[in-house]
Amino acid sequence: MSKVVGYVPGVFDLFHVGHLNALRQGRSMCDVLVAGVVSDEVCEAAKGIRPTVPLRERLEIVKAIGIVDDAYVEVTTDKRDAWRDVGFHKIFKGDDWLGTPKGERLEELMAEVGVEVVYFPYTVHTSSTALRAHLARAAERVS
Numbered sequence: 001m002s003k004v005v006g007y008v009p010g011v012f013d014l015f016h017v018g019h020l021n022a023l024r025q026g027r028s029m030c031d032v033l034v035a036g037v038v039s040d041e042v043c044e045a046a047k048g049i050r051p052t053v054p055l056r057e058r059l060e061i062v063k064a065i066g067i068v069d070d071a072y073v074e075v076t077t078d079k080r081d082a083w084r085d086v087g088f089h090k091i092f093k094g095d096d097w098l099g100t101p102k103g104e105r106l107e108e109l110m111a112e113v114g115v116e117v118v119y120f121p122y123t124v125h126t127s128s129t130a131l132r133a134h135l136a137r138a139a140e141r142v143s
Contacts, residue, residue, distance in 0.1 A: 003030075004030045004031045004032070005030060005032045005033075005034065005086065006026045006027075006030030006032070006034070006089070007033075007034050007035075007036055007072075007082065007083075007088035007091045008022050008033065008034075008092045009035075009036035009038065009074060009079065009082065010022065010036070010038065011038045011043050011047075011051055011058070012037055012038075012058045012061065012062050013052055015053075018094075018122070020067075021120070021121075023035065023062075024067060025092065025120045026092040026118075029090060030090055032070075033068045033069050034068060034088060035068045035070075035072070036071075036072050036074045036079075037055065037058050037059050037062055037071050038074045039074060039075050041075075055073065072085060072086050079106060080110075088115060090115065090116045090117075091115055091116070093106065093117060093118075093119055094121075094122035095121055096122040097119065098119045103119075
């Protein structure tokens with residue numbers, strides 16, 4: 001029997017417990033876990049922001065925590081490109097994508113290549129966006 005390869009894509013900027021939760025949950029549902037770390041350029045193009053932590057450091061952090069078997073740099077927004085390079089069977093996303101146009105599009109694209117989309121509970125109380133906003137407010141108070 002072949003091993004089930006899982007894939008958790010993300011920017012993994014300002015690494016926080018939501019990232020940790022996603023990786024732990026992904027780890028529990030596959031034999032091999034690969035983190036897809038979005039490049040700085042793709043993040044900027046897709047989200048309009050440049051990550052605070054450079055790609056090389058984000059890769060080091062994700063690899064060092066001992067949950068993933070490998071990390072892959074995403075250089076396009078098309079998850080089929082990552083699938084062609086990694087060969088995963090399951091892709092894991094936060095349930096904030098469930099029922100949204102972007103989640104439905106991901107499901108369609110992954111169905112084309114036989115990949116299951118698995119949604120995990122999104123860690124609502126923290127995100128890189130929320131951390132960035134908090135840091136900006138704190139910097140304003142200090143100025």
